[in-house]
Amino acid sequence: MRLPYTPNPPVPTTDEDAAIVSRMAARRAPRPLQPLDLALLHAPPVADGWNAFLGAVRTRTSLGAAVRELAICRVAVVNGAWYEWAHHAPLAVGAGVSEAGIGVVGREVLVAGDGEKAKREALGAGLSEREWVVLKYADEMTRNVRVSDETFAELKGLFSEREVVEVTATVAAYNCVSRFLVALDVGERNGTGPDDVAGH
Template sequence: MRIAPITPGTRPELAALEAQILAERGRISPLYQILLNSPAITHGWEQMLSAVRNRNSLPASLRELVILRVAILNRAPYEFDAHVPHALKAGVPQAVIDATRMPSIESDAPFSPAERVAMQLTDTMTRDIEVPDVLFADVQIHFDTQAQIDLVATIAAYNMVSRFLVALQIGH
């Protein structure tokens, strides 16, 4: 790690923030121990990522597939490993999890049509940034307006997470 983590419980001024993280996540992970070096960022991060992970309209299985794919594309193994248990708990078969590791999403990958479109959107947003109209038209076929927002926000948020982890070498 490039920045020293803050050991939970060692700074009284962080007690409320640590309690909030514990209530939402059940533990203070190495990621959050690094984030605690900036309380305002930690607070905003926790609010946004908790909404993305716990209060959006996507099925948990789809959300976790998107997170896994972003982690693979951004070479963030810590993030991938952290989310495999969540994907399994959400009912994602191991073969589908394994398919997120492919260099590109092939037509024979074991994804449902909606998952395939979500994976294509994930790849495009992560690799190319700009999303062609034809791809977004496919997104609109499979997802209502709220789910479109939640899908794009999930992809964008986990690009932020994985890039933060990689830049600061968290989980190495």
């Protein structure tokens, strides 16, 4: 971490800051506050907004856990946010993504030339067509910001309008998270690369 973490447990100096810490702790429960939280708490109002936004993205969308975690993991891979990967790859596995599927997510280049071949490999690794399209969408959003009409049409053909907004918000939110993590080296993992998921 390029800054010292705030104390753990936090030592809020105002009632407002104490309420912020309480809300963050409630969202993390039963786990303790994470290094990301202890970095954000240098700016309590930012930490509070972050907590509310990411809480909604993580727990209040209609997306299934596998789709959500695959989107987050693809953002982590593209941005080299291995702290993010370490937290979310096990959640993807817990949501039913196979180790072969995680291998697809962890590729440096998701689609190298032949898109149909890449899709067949992903489906052969146990990913569904919906999951594959979410990976492509997350990859294009993260690498290019603009998403091709073809990929967007695939997403829209498999997801409701609400789900399209939720997938897009998830990818956008975790691009924000990964950029914060990598810039400040939160968790001291961001130059290390992915580990075997079983080790997390």
